[in-house]
Amino acid sequence: MPRLLVINSSGRNTRSITRRLTGQFAEHWLAAHPKGELIERDVTLQRPTPVDEAWIASAFAPPEARSQAMQAALSESEALLAEIEAADALVFGVPMYNFGLPAQLKAYFDQIIRVNRSFTFDPEAAEPYQPLLADKPTTVIVSVGDGDLLPGGPMAELNFLEPHLTTMLGFIGLRSLEFVRVGYEEFQDGRLKRALESAEQAVARRVVAL
Ligand SMILES: Cc1cc2nc3c(=O)[nH]c(=O)nc-3n(C[C@H](O)[C@H](O)[C@H](O)COP(=O)(O)O)c2cc1C
Numbered sequence: 404m405p406r407l408l409v410i411n412s413s414g415r416n417t418r419s420i421t422r423r424l425t426g427q428f429a430e431h432w433l434a435a436h437p438k439g440e441l442i443e444r445d446v447t448l449q450r451p452t453p454v455d456e457a458w459i460a461s462a463f464a465p466p467e468a469r470s471q472a473m474q475a476a477l478s479e480s481e482a483l484l485a486e487i488e489a490a491d492a493l494v495f496g497v498p499m500y501n502f503g504l505p506a507q508l509k510a511y512f513d514q515i516i517r518v519n520r521s522f523t524f525d526p527e528a529a530e531p532y533q534p535l536l537a538d539k540p541t542t543v544i545v546s547v548g549d550g551d552l553l554p555g556g557p558m559a560e561l562n563f564l565e566p567h568l569t570t571m572l573g574f575i576g577l578r579s580l581e582f583v584r585v586g587y588e589e590f591q592d593g594r595l596k597r598a599l600e601s602a603e604q605a606v607a608r609r610v611v612a613l
Contacts, residue, residue, distance in 0.1 A: 405439040407432050408490035412446045412508040413498045413546075420546040420585050420599070424606055428494045428542065431610040442486055444511075451510040452479055462517050467600030479480070484521060484536075492540045493577065493612055495568075499547040505565045506538030512571050521575040533551045540613050541577045543568055548597060550586020581609055 411428050413419040429441055434446060454462075458480070461473035469477075487493065495505060518524055523533045545565065551558040554565065572580060583605045589596040 405436045406442055406489055407436075407439060407493045408444065409494045409496075410444045410446065410488055410493065410508075410511070411496045412505045412511075414447055414500075414505065414507075415498075416447070419496070419498070420588055421495050421498055421544050423494035424544045424546075424583065424585070424602055425494050427603060428544070428606045429609060431607055432494075432613070433493070435613075438580075442469065442490060444483070444486060446507040446511045447505075450507050451483065451514045453507060453510045454513045455561060462520075466519075474488045477517075480517055480520070483511065483515050485515075487536065487577075490539065492542075494542045494544065496544050497546075497564065497568065499545065499562070501565045502552070502561050505581060516571060516575055532574065534574060534578075536576035538576050538578050540579045540581075540584060540607050541572060542581050542606075543572075544583045544585075544602070546585040547588035549583065550590075550594060553584050553586045556586070583609065 407429060411419075411422050411425055413421050415422070433439055433441070456561075457473070457476040457490050461469055462480070464473060483602075497508060500506075502524040515521055521535050523535060525531055525533075547553060547564075548560075549558065550556060551564045553559065554562070569580060572578070583602050585595075585598045585602045587598055
């Protein structure tokens, strides 16, 4: 049974553009996969725990040397990684907050980017970092208040969100990546309407191409 993992991160539960578009993505995907299953991960409603001393000590200990308490410190990370591994495709909804990603989504990435679990590090190797997750189609739906921050726009150099997401996802192996973007959420004029229409079409096209 095909599975789609839907990850939302907007702090808004109503009026959210990214939630609306991940919802449309899921509807199109279910129409294309009537026997498919949605896995929903909402990092605002169920906030990932920021990593701490116990998590770090456990993550860097060899698996065979981990006590039960150490294993417990990684149980959330394991569960989040298992969700990704069980999915055939992923869709993220990501608002831009202060030129980057929401803190709750950063906590999610800190949980899933883990040495010898989602990537390897060998300082002697020609390529010291290798991803460990299987690649799968990953769609990132981004909404920003000011569309001038989007790629090609006059303020694009201030967009730290997309390079950061691309780097983190690619680092663990998720490289078949496509962004769907909505600009001008804070400009309640024709530009927002046009951006939304174009994003809705991009979402429908992406699902067909999966
Ligand atoms: C805390 C916060 C920080 C924001 N920072 C930015 C920003 O740096 N640049 C920008 O263009 N828009 C910014 N915005 C606007 C959001 O990116 C925009 O409202 C987006 O549509 C939010 O996604 P959502 O509609 O899914 O909630 C910010 C909004 C909030 C709430």
